Amino acid sequence: MAEEEAHPVKGGVLSVLFPGAGAEEVRKAFAEGRRITGSGGPEILDGMKDSVAFEARAMVQRHPHGVRLHLTRSADRYRADIVVDGGQGAAFFDDGVSVNLEEFDRVCPAAGLWLDALAEELGVPRRFLGCSAFVSPVGSGLPLHFDDKDVVVVQVSGVKRWRLADNTGLRHPTANYAAGSRYVSRELAGYYRPGSPGAEPPRHLDTVDLRPGDALFLPRGHWHGTEAHEQAPSVSLSFGIATPSWSAVFLERLRLRLLTADHWRAPALRLDSNHGRFAPADLVRRMDEAISDLMSGELDRALAEEITAGRAPDPAADVSGR
Structure with missing residues (x-):
């Protein structure tokens, strides 16, 4: 398949992922720091699936780069993040652990082309973008947390349930944080105090289910937690946009x-x-x-x-x- 046919960016990747909103509205949401959802339908994944096989366990086992495990103490608490090889990652996946395949664009050329398109359409230098594949067994996911980067998520297979909320107590964080964690990085602790009024996530969270071909833009700092829903593992691509701060x-x-x-x-x-x-x-x-x-x-x-x-x-x- 010709390179230009391997991914739907000829018409603009933002318009393809968020057809109801369009590229201009997505850029506006990016500038304003608010989330936005869209669905281009499963057909937008055809070229992506031609680029690499998306069978969940095999993806983990064959991944030649960092396989990051998000280990939890309970459904709502992190324990640790560790990096292992593909074989070890597959064993943890069999035990119900969600896995993050780092530098996924290095094994999936189409993902790299999507990164190129996102960089161009958002005006962010390409070196500040990266792609990970999140692979979660049924019932597994990540506790509530926020990230230090903007993220465009594309669901590839299975159904992933997201719990979402605006972060009313902090804007533009420069470090990640998991809700309820005792650990706060030194940098983040300089301007963020967990437990103080408005600093913790609200009790009411929005619920969004992503199915194949659905997309979600999450601004940095937005509270989110995930779970592979229904009766199949979830595979999603996370396009991180780590634009440097002023x-x-x-x-x-x-x-x-x-x-x-x-x-x-x-x-x-x-x-x-x-x-x-x-x-x-x-x-x-x-x-x-x-x-x-x-x-x-x-x-x-x-x-x-x-x-x-x-x-x-x-x-x-x-x-x-x-």
């Missing part, structure tokens, strides 16, 4: 500029005749003051206005493209 863009530009000066490349040590000090407190304090000035200055206000214009403060309800 802070990451600024820090990289700042670092490269600072490195042009000798004194900024020097070791962060103060040495005298008796001892040495790493990152002396007086200089660190002056750096903090400079950062505070920056965050109350014209650039900070300009960025705040840019983001407010692009992202709605109160995400609207799900927009269905069915």
Whole structure:
């Protein structure tokens, strides 16, 4: 089959996955940080299935790259994520564990072409996109959590039930978090306090069942949990879009500029005749003051206005493209 026939991107992958909404509405949902569902029908998967076999257990066993296991202590709590090889992953799959096949686009050329199309239509550099295949035995899935990236999910086989809710207590997280977990990364802990008012997911969750050919866009930070529903394993593709934050863009530009000066490349040590000090407190304090000035200055206000214009403060309800 010719490459251009292996996937339905000639008419635009966003329009194919979300035909009821269309590409413009999907881009708007992406900018505003709200979820959206759609269904192009099972036929959109024909080229994808020509690219690789989608039999659940065989996919796991034959995967040559990272096979990530999402181990849980109970239906609502994570225990650990570990990476194993395909043979070990298949054994865990037989025991009812959901499996994440990382770098799936490396074994499924059509998935790579979909990533190319998503990057072009969303204006995100291709290097920030990746594809995983989630393979779940019947009744298995993932506890409620949020991710640090935007995700487009496409259901390939089986039925996956999603529990979904807006995250009203946090926008633009830069790390993943599982609801109720005792572990919060150091970075996330700097601006997020689990257990504080509004920080936990709401009691009422929306339920959405995805069937083959259905698609779901999940903005970063959106609460979601999953389960393979009905009487067959679930296989879905997750196209992750890890667009860097403005802070990451600024820090990289700042670092490269600072490195042009000798004194900024020097070791962060103060040495005298008796001892040495790493990152002396007086200089660190002056750096903090400079950062505070920056965050109350014209650039900070300009960025705040840019983001407010692009992202709605109160995400609207799900927009269905069915």
